[in-house]
Amino acid sequence: MTVAQNHYDAIVVGSGISGGWAAKELTEKGLKVLMLERGRPIEHIKDYPNAFKEAWDYPHRDKPTNQMKKDYPVLSRDYPLNESTFGMWANEQESPYTEVKRYDWFRGYHLGGRSLLWGRQSYRFNELDFEANLKDGIAVDWPIRYKDLAPWYDYAERFAGIAGVRDGLDVLPDGQYLPPVPLNIVEQSVAARLKKAFGGSRHMIHGRCANITQPKPEQNRVGCQYRNKCWLGCPFGGYFSTQSATLPVAMKTGNLTVRPFSIVTQVLYDKNTKKARGVEVLDSETNMTYEFTSNIVFLNASSFNSTWILMNSATDIWQGGLGSSSGELGHNVMDHHLGVGAFGEVEGFDDKYYFGRRPSGFYIPRFRNWGSDKRDYLRGFGYQGSASRQGWSRNVAELSIGADFKDALTQPGPWSIGMGGFGEILPDHSNRIFLDKNRKDKWGLPVLAMDVELKANELKMREDMKQDAIDILQAAGVKNVQGYAGDYGPGMGIHEMGTARMGRDPKTSVLNGNNQVWDAPNVFVTDGACMTSASCVNPSLTYMALTARAANFAVEQLKKGEL
Amino acid sequence: MNRRDLLKMIAAATGMAMVGGELWAAGMKSPDAGKTLYTADDVAMLDEIADTILPQTSSPGAKAAGCGAVMAVLVNDCYSLEHQTLFFAGLKHIKSLSKQQFKQDFMALKPEQKLALLSQLDLEAKKGGTSGLEGSSSLASSKSSDRKGELHYFTLLKQLSLFTFFTSQVGGTEALRYVAVPGKYDGDLPYKKGDKAWAT
Numbered sequence: 001m002t003v004a005q006n007h008y009d010a011i012v013v014g015s016g017i018s019g020g021w022a023a024k025e026l027t028e029k030g031l032k033v034l035m036l037e038r039g040r041p042i043e044h045i046k047d048y049p050n051a052f053k054e055a056w057d058y059p060h061r062d063k064p065t066n067q068m069k070k071d072y073p074v075l076s077r078d079y080p081l082n083e084s085t086f087g088m089w090a091n092e093q094e095s096p097y098t099e100v101k102r103y104d105w106f107r108g109y110h111l112g113g114r115s116l117l118w119g120r121q122s123y124r125f126n127e128l129d130f131e132a133n134l135k136d137g138i139a140v141d142w143p144i145r146y147k148d149l150a151p152w153y154d155y156a157e158r159f160a161g162i163a164g165v166r167d168g169l170d171v172l173p174d175g176q177y178l179p180p181v182p183l184n185i186v187e188q189s190v191a192a193r194l195k196k197a198f199g200g201s202r203h204m205i206h207g208r209c210a211n212i213t214q215p216k217p218e219q220n221r222v223g224c225q226y227r228n229k230c231w232l233g234c235p236f237g238g239y240f241s242t243q244s245a246t247l248p249v250a251m252k253t254g255n256l257t258v259r260p261f262s263i264v265t266q267v268l269y270d271k272n273t274k275k276a277r278g279v280e281v282l283d284s285e286t287n288m289t290y291e292f293t294s295n296i297v298f299l300n301a302s303s304f305n306s307t308w309i310l311m312n313s314a315t316d317i318w319q320g321g322l323g324s325s326s327g328e329l330g331h332n333v334m335d336h337h338l339g340v341g342a343f344g345e346v347e348g349f350d351d352k353y354y355f356g357r358r359p360s361g362f363y364i365p366r367f368r369n370w371g372s373d374k375r376d377y378l379r380g381f382g383y384q385g386s387a388s389r390q391g392w393s394r395n396v397a398e399l400s401i402g403a404d405f406k407d408a409l410t411q412p413g414p415w416s417i418g419m420g421g422f423g424e425i426l427p428d429h430s431n432r433i434f435l436d437k438n439r440k441d442k443w444g445l446p447v448l449a450m451d452v453e454l455k456a457n458e459l460k461m462r463e464d465m466k467q468d469a470i471d472i473l474q475a476a477g478v479k480n481v482q483g484y485a486g487d488y489g490p491g492m493g494i495h496e497m498g499t500a501r502m503g504r505d506p507k508t509s510v511l512n513g514n515n516q517v518w519d520a521p522n523v524f525v526t527d528g529a530c531m532t533s534a535s536c537v538n539p540s541l542t543y544m545a546l547t548a549r550a551a552n553f554a555v556e557q558l559k560k561g562e563l
Numbered sequence: 564m565n566r567r568d569l570l571k572m573i574a575a576a577t578g579m580a581m582v583g584g585e586l587w588a589a590g591m592k593s594p595d596a597g598k599t600l601y602t603a604d605d606v607a608m609l610d611e612i613a614d615t616i617l618p619q620t621s622s623p624g625a626k627a628a629g630c631g632a633v634m635a636v637l638v639n640d641c642y643s644l645e646h647q648t649l650f651f652a653g654l655k656h657i658k659s660l661s662k663q664q665f666k667q668d669f670m671a672l673k674p675e676q677k678l679a680l681l682s683q684l685d686l687e688a689k690k691g692g693t694s695g696l697e698g699s700s701s702l703a704s705s706k707s708s709d710r711k712g713e714l715h716y717f718t719l720l721k722q723l724s725l726f727t728f729f730t731s732q733v734g735g736t737e738a739l740r741y742v743a744v745p746g747k748y749d750g751d752l753p754y755k756k757g758d759k760a761w762a763t
Contacts (some may be wrong), residue, residue, distance in 0.1 A: 052743070054763070055730035061633065062730075065640040184750030226745040228763075353754035356745035357763060391760055392729040392739070397689070400682045401616040401721065409725070410622065410738045412760040 008034040008257070010554075011279055011294040013264045013309065016113025018527040018543040019300030020246030021156070025551035026298070027255035031558075034292055035250075036262040036281060038301075039090075039110035044243035048233030050084045058083040077104050078492055080117075085231055088117060094442040103450035104491035105304070111260055112242040113302065114494070117231045120210040120239050120359065121384065122162045123537035124153050124173045128370075133533050136378050139332060139427040140503040142532045143513030146173070152545035160240040160544060161216055163224075163360070164208030172205075172365040172537070179213045180206040181224070181360045185352050186387040186415050190476045191362070197475035202367045207384060209360035210240035210541075219245055228357035239359065261285045263443060267297055267322055267523055269314035275522045275563075279309075282443055296522045296554050296563055300547070303528035304433055307499040308448055310510070310517070310525075311435050323500055323510040323517050330434050332427035332501055333452045334534040336493035340462050342469035343418030344481035346387060353389060353412060361386030364419065364472070366536050368464060377460040378426065381536045383469060385419025417478055421465035424536040426457050427498055431490075452490040495539050497531035515550040522563045526550045601635040608654060608670060609634045613724035615677045625724055628733035634723045646719060653716025657684070681717070688715035735762035 009031035012022045023035045041047075055061045064072075064081040072092050075081040080089055090107035097105060108114040127146040134141040150173070157176040166174035183191065183206055191204035211224040221237030221244055230239045237244040250256040263282045268291065270277045278293030299306040307330055311321035323329045366380035367373060390413030399405040436449040454462075462485065470483040503509020506518035511530050517523040526547040528539060535542075557563045601609075610631030617625040625631075638650050657680070661669040665676055672680070691713060728734040735741050741762040 054732070054735065054741075054743075056732040056735060060637060060641055061726065063637065063641050066643070067640070182748050182750045187750070226748045227743070350756075351754050353752045353758070354748065354750045355742075355752050356748035357761075358748050389760070392725060401685050402678055402682070403618055403620045406617045406624070406738070407620055409617075409729070410759050411757065412754070 006278075006290070006292045008032050008292065008294045009558075010034075010296045010298065011036065011292055012298045012300060013279065013306070014113060014300035014302060014527065015111050015115075015242055015247070015258070016108065016300065016302060016527070017115045017118065017240075017242065017540050018547045019113070019298070020115060020242030020250070021544050021547040022298040022300055022524075022526060022551055023250040023256055024246040025548050026555065027250040027253040029551070029555045030253075031255060031555065033250070033256050034294065035256060035258045036264055036279070036292070037111045037113075037258065037260045038263045038284060039108075039260065041258070041260040042111045042116070042233075042243065044237075044248070045233070045235045048235060050232045051229065051235050053084065053232075074104055075106060077487075077489060078106070080106055085117065088231075095447075096439065096441060097447045098436040098439055098449035100449055100451035101453050102489040103452055104489040105450070105496070106491070106494050107302065107305075111258070112247075115241040116233055116243065118210075118241075118540060119494075119538065120230060121363070121538040122157070122160070122164075122208050122210045122541040123363075123382075124175055125149070125535045125537065125542055126171055126173055129533065129535040129537075132379065133427070138378070138533070139429075140501070140505070140508050140532060143502050143504045143509075148513075149542070149545050149549065152549040153541065155548055156541060156544035160210050160245060160541075161212035161214075161221070162208055162541070163206075163211055163213045165206045167203065167205045169203060169205075169365055171367070171370055172363075175208070177208065181209060181211060181213060181358050182206075183362055184354050184387060186346050186349050186417065187362050189349070190346065190387065190417060190473075190478065193476040194364075194472060198367075198472075201371070201373075202364065202472065204362050204364050207360035207363045211238055211359045212240075219248065221245070224359060226356035226358060228359050230359050262290075263445070264301065264309055265289075265312060265445065267299075267309060267313040267520070268293070269317065269322055269520060271314075271317060274520065276520050282445070284443065287443065295558060296524065298547075298551070298554075299523065299525045299529075300527045303496045303499055303531075304448055306525050306527055306529045307433065308435070310500060312446075314520075318519070322520055322523070325519055326503075326506060326508055326510050328429070328501060328503075328508060329510050330499050331429045331432045332498040333431040333433060333450075333490070334425045334427055334495075334497040334531065335452075335490050336422040336495045336534065336536060336538075337425055337454060337458050337462065337488055337490075338420055338422050338493050339486035339488040340423075340465040340469070340484065341383065341385070341418065341420035342466065342473050342481055342483040343416060344473050344478035346415040346417055346478055349415050352415075358386070362419070368461075368468070375460075375464065377457045377464075379424035379457070379461070379536065381421040381423035381461060381465050383419040383421050383472075385417065387415055387417035389413055389415050417473065419469055419473075421462075421469065422493065422536055422538070423458060423461050423465055424534050425490075426455065427501070427533055428455055431455075431498075433499055450491075454488075454490065495528070495534070497528040497534050497539060500525050500529040501532045502530050503532060514553045515546060522554075524550050524554060601639070604670075605654065606631040606635050608657075611670060611677065612657070612681065612720055613728065615674070615681050616721055616724045617728050618674075622738040623733050625728045625734075628728050628731040630724060630727040630731065633727040633731070637723060637727070649714065649716050650719055653720060656716070657681075660684075684715070684717040685721065688717040688721070691715070729762070 015037040069076040090109040130142045164177040224238035261284045281290045313322040364383040368380035392409040394413045431452040466483045500510040502511045610626045613625035613630040739762040740759045
């Protein structure tokens with residue numbers, strides 16, 4: 001009886017962007033799937049309590065309190081700690097981790113994971129991104145090329161709904177787009193001036209984002225209402241999330257079971273078949289342990305937690321866990337380094353304003369070490385930014401307090417434009433995570449320790465990231481340009497990648513070209529852990545494409561009896 | 564748009580980091596934490612200060628927006644001990660300045676007297692000069708939090724007044740313009756001087 005209840009064709013661990021995709025693909029192909037989520041359930045629309053709130057609806061006007069800062073010391077290092085998304089980030093007291101060096105780990109432990117909170121920028125890796133490691137002699141070669149993933153990018157974009165423009169740039173391959181989120185008049189003007197100033201070698205284009213600019217009635221999604229409140233959950237289904245897009249499709253098949261409050265503590269490995277037979281689950285509410293069995297397992301628990309599960313699995317065979325035979329499990333942590341850019345003021349548009357609040361702005365694709373450009377570091381960076389008129393928080397230096405001051409602040413100020421870089425971090429064996437066996441979480445499970453830092457290549461790149469931003473804005477006629485180089489701790493990009501990389505050789509990689517764990521081919525890892533290099537573009541779209549591709553492969557293999 | 568960088572940029576450009584940013588350093592609460600640090604009189608005084616900075620014009624002022632009470636909550640719950648102390652001392656200082664200059668309680672001053680007193684503090688704060696507050700220099704510079712030199716308590720008062728007013732419903736919907744569900748984006752909207760700014 002127990003066996004019948006607890007056996008599925010496939011188990012998906014995690015419910016974020018990649019877990020949602022895995023569940024959708026596998027259930028649509030007819031598999032009975034169990035999705036395990038360590039946190040609480042969140043129901044689309046019903047459980048978005050703050051979706052219609054404004055600053056005045058919060059006791060502290062959306063600012064974090066001292067108590068919140070005390071309870072969430074990591075979150076308080078950057079923007080995520082506020083009243084509106086409170087409760088949407090992992091509890092740092094219950095789930096601590098060890099920082100050998102500073103590491104900012106922003107986690108979403110609830111159904112939907114960070115798909116509810118993500119930045120939604122959606123770019124494809126380019127051909128060179130998949131060849132760069134080989135060409136540069138860095139880490140290992142990707143086992144796949146752009147052409148392997150291109151049809152899956154198409155597929156993922158069509159379903160998720162990506163707003164953008166086909167700009168025809170090699171550095172940023174075009175995809176399947178809905179109409180773009182518009183650039184405003186100032187951004188259009190600066191874009192035109194930029195193109196002229198750099199002879200067509202640098203481009204300011206529409207950001208490509210997973211916000212739908214046309215309805216998707218087949219998904220019951222109304223579309224973006226230009227409220228710019230995406231991270232509160234969108235009652236209009238305006239952006240792609242597990243709840244708005246993949247989960248409803250998976251549920252509709254009748255093949256999906258979702259089990260919340262389920263911490264997967266290990267993959268159960270069968271040494272006779274050399275495959276996984278399922279997973280062990282600790283119920284986070286009852287502390288009861290359960291076994292669920294399946295033919296295949298997809299690990300989509302977020303980069304570091306998927307690796308944490310592997311590290312805790314099959315330790316009787318491999319001391320370092322399943323996938324550790326390569327010596328690379330937990331290594332090659334990457335993120336995108338940021339916090340560097342420039343801003344300034346744009347003259348000549350005092351008679352222009354805008355209506356609506358966009359969920360995306362402009363993008364400047366990588367131009368460093370591209371084409372004939374050659375720098376004293378490897379790889380490159382892109383910029384994200386926007387132009388807007390300054391609001392009430394600006395200084396009106398010439399006015400004292402009182403009526404005139406107030407009336408001036410009720411009107412928009414000068415136009416500002418600003419942008420920040422997202423830089424590629426090279427995979428480096430010494431940037432790693434490992435189990436801290438001396439420290440336990442609320443459930444008595446060993447926690448992760450982070451030992452990650454920026455290396456010389458990234459530090460050199462950051463100099464360019466700042467200076468190029470200044471140069472670009474100045475060349476485009478922006479006034480009072482100021483560069484900035486702010487605080488960045490690894491992880492702050494919330495793009496943690498690596499630790500179970502794909503590769504061509506089981507001796508140097510954890511996963512093969514189909515995201516299978518070399519040492520247990522019915523275990524697939526398709527979240528950020530699988531990344532062999534990081535590119536400089538936001539990674540989530542690539543996880544979607546990799547997951548759909550791997551799920552398709554897994555089902556084909558199952559049908560052939562190969563798994 | 565890159566929200567995280569934009570926030571930092573705004574902070575860098577406007578100095579608004581002091582509201583909610585690094586200057587609100589995490590840490591100890593005041594020894595009185597848990598109690599209400601402010602009396603009704605204090606809230607009334609905060610209302611008067613905020614309303615002097617942002618008075619009723621063609622739109623309601625800070626008092627009508629209930630700024631005083633929210634300022635007290637924010638100072639109690641979100642300010643560092645350092646800034647709570649500076650803020651308290653600042654209120655006392657304003658009371659004593661009122662006595663000195665006008666021989667009256669601050670609350671009894673005429674609007675133009677309040678404006679004169681606070682304008683003088685605004686000028687002082689802008690110049691980065693001393694507040695005349697004993698120990699304020701060591702208070703403000705005791706942590707790495709103060710990047711612009713000495714922090715004047717009036718800077719805290721002014722920023723808190725602006726913040727609580729423009730994030731209030733009155734400020735957001737009457738002093739500024741607010742549309743809950745825009746439904747579209749127009750990036751080329753004609754603007755003529757005097758048109759109100761959007762609340763968010």
